[in-house]
Amino acid sequence: MRMLITILTIAFFSGLISVCFAKEENFCSNQILARETKSGFTWTLTSRLGEILHSAEKRYGKRDMSWTILGIEFTNQDQPEIWYPSPSDNRKHVIIQLTKKASQDKKSAIYQLSHEVIHLLSPAGRDGSSVFEEGLAVYFAISNMQTMNYDINERYISGKKYKQAYKLIDNLYKNFDNAEARIKQLRSKVKRTRDISPQQFSAAFEGLNKRYAQLLATKYSDWKL
Ligand SMILES: [Zn+2]
Known part of the structure; x- marks a missing residue:
């Protein structure tokens, strides 16, 4: 019996170790601890942020450089978000907040981070993002992780609204040649992604249904499904 307990205990802890290299106050240290290697340091969420941001800029155009990205933190909330910590918008500081789940699960962390990177391209502030911007964030999160060789598809998306927003963007990609270049062009015409008007969408995607x-x-927060 004692032998069995010992085996089960070892199995339990080795399971934890395979998910998290080591645990420090519930956080996966291999997401935040940069360990030195021969050529630099191991990947962390911070260095991933740089890569993901670069990838998003290549696909959708440069970010608004007037904002300063302070870093990444974890919260007890259910949803990741962009947080503006200063009392006024003058400082233009932005923090990426990921969920507690993301602190313990690398796949969730990269998914949430990829989504928030789209908001970092042109932070919407108090005005909030548009349906297009949220859809693009979900679409980019899935497609970016596929390029990083993660086994992921649209079934990973949680929430009816996010799933629907993803479909709106996926349809553009499926029905228009060079959809990505058109989106990049659209972004270059406005200060923030959330500001793209219905007329601009119609001009960029000719033949697009007006209601679409x-x-x-x-x-996005006004959209009732
Ligand atoms: Zn979002």
Whole structure:
């Protein structure tokens, strides 16, 4: 019996170790601890942020450089988000907040980080993002992780609204040649992604249903499914 308990205990802890290299106050240290290697340091969420941001900029155009990205932190909230810590917008500081789940699960962390990177391209501030921007964030998160060789597809998306927002962008990719270049061009015409108007969507995606263009430009929090 004691032998069995010992085996089960070892199995339990080796299971934990395979998920987390080591645990420090519930956080996976291999996501935040940069260990020195021959050529630099191991990947952390911070160095991943640089790579993901670079990838998003290549696909959708440069970010608004007037904002300063302070870093990444974890919260007890259910949703990741962009947080503006200063009392006024003058400082233009931004923090990426990931969930507690992301602190313990690397796949969740990279997924959430990829999503938030789209918001970092042009932070919407108090005005909030549009349906298009949220859809693009979900679409990019999935496709970016596929390029990073993660086994992931749209079934990973949680929440009815996010799933629907993903479909709106996926449809653009499927129905228009060079959809990505058109999105990049659209972004270059506005200060923030959330500001792209229905008329601009219609001009960039000729033949697009007017109500579809209108929906893309709708404030995400106003969208009722
Ligand atoms: Zn979002």
